[in-house]
Amino acid sequence: MSANGNMNLTLKVWRQKNSQTAGKFETYKAENISPDMSFLEMLDVVNESLIHAKQEPINFDHDCREGICGMCSLYINGRPHGPKRAITTCQLHMRSFKDGETITIEPWRAAAFPVIKDLAVDRSAFDRIQQAGGYISVNTGGVPDANEIPIPKVIADEAFNSATCIGCGACVAACKNGSAMLFTSAKISQLGMLPQGQPERYRRVQSMVSQMDAEGFGSCTNTGACEAECPKEITLTNIARMNFDFFSAKLFREEEIGEVNHGG
Amino acid sequence: MSELKQTFNSSLGKKLIMALTGLFLSLFLIVHLGGNLLLFSNDNGYSFNMYANFLTHFPPIEVIAWLLYATIIIHAIYALLLTIKNRQARPVGYAVTPKAPASWSSKNMGLLGSILFLFIVIHMGDFWYKYKYTHSVGFKEYRTNLSTGERTVNDFTPQKEDFEHSQTFDGDVEIVKVKDLHTKVAESFSMPVYVIIYVIAMIALSYHLLHGFQSAFRTLGWVHRKYLPIIQFIGTWLFAVIIPLGFAAMPIVYFIQSLK
């Protein structure tokens, strides 16, 4: 360790030009890294030196850098968003690593999340699941006064807990089955708990589950890895709620959605 | 595609089948253990042999038995289907072994299930098949004095090939002739290899149910925070401790007895 407390690290980074070409690990040195840097700032430093050497920087998704946009990903040393609980990669600070450590950085791995370049993957499958029914069908205007729909605080709070999902995909990345059920169920739960969401509750769960299946995600075996790795601590209970609504819809209710729409 | 077919072809539908078959098999284990505890009744195998005879000759039980076999097969096939699909969901694996904090059992249900399946094949081949379809199991004749309760036992060789069992009365004495599965069990359990297979299988059963029982409830969506602890308690203590221990105790006790 250098005198100022800064660290030198070795990075093993997955590099892949695009979805058509094969990728491989490359090794980089990250030198003079301050413990106060975020993980992405550390990558910025590496990239700046690569650019100075006229080499292609490591491509990774990132945007808000405050843990809310859900854009950043990265599978760091065997864990989505790195070793700390309940944060995203952009909130991970280098003080969580030791001087001299080797850090392996991989993209999310899932058939439904193809790598598009280096560490960035295509998560548009998530959008398509939401498009299949993750909404309450109300047009702008013509809605009742906000206070005409009283909602018990405990329900509002629980719906909020489910609604905090940032759609980063860590659940899929962590799941040994590459399942997207935590993500899908969070939205289904949020809207399924609220009175506003009742009219479409049983249609919604069927459409969204169909789309989730069509995207090629695996299915849940309740290992709980998703819950443990979720930066927003979305709970497994959401999956149970989704299951219950799905079986109720499929086995006992009238709502149907017809054939699965496999299109984007 | 019909709606129900579509339902059971969906990822959740397959899980539903896994959960329901799994719970049915769990329920069976309680009955099976209850019956097999008769192995510990010190009556020269009378109760156990009578129980085995009852199970194989009472028609409603026969129906349930075939349902049970079907359930095992369905549980295994759907597990295979889901596993294949889940593997396909991640064609390229991670270089670093995932370190997500999830229980070992939950991550190895396929392995545990395969061990159990193999075990069931051995177990059924050794007892069920031989009992029902071969003549390698002997017979016993029990004479019980109904007024004193005294019972004598003798080996018995039937005259007819297709003899199954009989119950006759000679005054106060009840004469029962029945297949002697008990001796077959005692023979098998005197072999160390059987004991080891059984003990390993029961360890696998323990871990399989440690995750499987409560996972089934999650799949069904029955997880209310007020009842979840009860389910977890039952899943852990009854299904992952008491039942496997009970089953494992049989070969161990019989093995120890065989050494005397």
Place this chain on the structure above:
Amino acid sequence: MSLDSKIPQGPLAEKWSKHKFNLKLVNPANKRKYNVIVVGTGLAGASAAASLAELGYNVTAFCFQDSPRRAHSIAAQGGINAAKNYRNDGDSIYRLFYDTIKGGDYRAREANVYRLAEVSVNIIDQCVAQGVPFAREYGGLLDNRSFGGAQVSRTFYARGQTGQQLLLGAYSALNRQIHEGKVKMYTRTEMLDVVVADGQAKGIVTRNLKTGAIETHSAHAVLLCTGGYSNVFYLSTNAIGSNVTAAWRAHKRGAYFANPCYTQIHPTCIPVSGDHQSKLTLMSESLRNDGRVWAPKTAETAQRLRKGEIKIDQIKEEDRDYFLERKYPSFGNLVPRDVASRNAKEMADEGKGVGSSGLAVYLDFADAIKRLGEDAVRAKYGNLFDMYLQITDENPYKQPMRIYPAVHYTMGGLWVDYNLSTNIPGLYCLGEANFSDHGANRLGASALMQGLADGYFVIPYTLGDYLATIGPKAVDAAHPAFAQTKKDVEERIAKLLSLKGNKTVIEYHRELGHIMWEYCGMARSEEGLIKARGLIQALKDDFWVNAIVVGENEEINASLERAGRVADFIELGALMVEDALARRESCGGHFRVESQTEEGEALRHDDEFAYVAAWQYTGENQPEVLHKEDLVYENVKLTQRSYK
């Protein structure tokens, strides 16, 4: 071209209703014959795209992120204002209007602001109907909190993630329309120019960020909902990708840029920890509801603290200066953002700053924890405290937070009239990207309100009027303007890719940020601004010679993306400096040191500067031309803002 703000005649409270009646309508059967482009999918863009598609228009929407849900509106924390008066504490549309005009230091249009206050109530209804889980009381009704610059509780919130919840609401409405096939969504696609054909906006040129494909898209109208330009300061609370390119390209095609120097510095951000820092993190201003801002009373104590000779809890109560409470007894810690920020800077300038850099003051929750209990404080601010702990490794339950101002929001933006139309017919601008509603300073919890007001409740009416006027005839995509604009974009990309110098684009960006923060930040002087003008020109010249851009166009190329954005920021920075120079008064977020009261407060010169400065681009390296739109106040009396 003259600046006609198209503000309707008549009494303030009736303007919008009458205007809506007077606007032309498009026949329902004809709506599907119109194509509308929406660039950006934040609150303004997503709400506009969804609402227009619901009406029946064909919408094509674009965002540079991988999903529309990731637009930076998602990061807004505190809340959204609405004049619901659910608390019975004297709120009303007029009061929200008045607070916003006053908070904006009398540099916003009365009519726009009144309309904003008027539709604010509909926004809450709309969001609740969409399933946005706002905070509620045990009775099941909506909860409110108070916010800076207001003396009523009118802010609706969803824990510390209000922006996220509102955006996800708008995103869900957008998703519904994508599902219906009424919105065609392009993600990872960046708008690089606007196509102006025969004086009307008819399309845009985009770059597919995955393949590099340069494409043109035509439409009857183009809506820019592309957010603010805080990243001109390099360090800001904006997302890394937030940029001015769409607005700036439109500006270079003729759209006027209004009040570029009005930028808002947010008082409660986490201080900078070093040169590596890539962005600043804001903590909701709602923290000031319960936190008390202080600095050591003397520079000497502060210095000993910085050196680690004493600890925070060794500073006695009488040695702490709760400077906001002291100077502004009636508003206390809840003074508007500009006032709070400037006072923090003053403390640092006087050597009373804390933290290793001295560029911070304390925000202390000890009293709140004593009064409400730690659990109550956690329930209100838990996620903010966690975030602070995560970043700084300091526990705010045990020791005061360190805060310092950071650039957060830009009130300036493309000039628009009352209909949200820029001076280029067919080109509209919504949300933070336009200049319209916040004057020289925005009140807390008003950005979300404006974005959604524009998208849900203004543009669906005003756009119809324009579309009805031009008629449903298909847009001529073969017009030479499309090919020419595409060629211009391609040439610019080729030029950027040819840069193989010795300095990275991020280094230029950081340098630009230093110049802007130093000379065009919280306090601005004529001397400093003139200096900045030269520095920026030199930086620009150097950029086009010595920058390094690696890779090629036909792939994902973050280096190229950043280069284009930074090049535009440099040009914008130059214009901001010009605007700040021309506005020789202090108002709101624009503080000219030459123009202050004896007490050091911002001093406006209403007789000279009560106008909107709209700048017209006239050509490469040509001075921009200033057009003035006079601000007429018929309802409020202009007074020196006072929060004492």
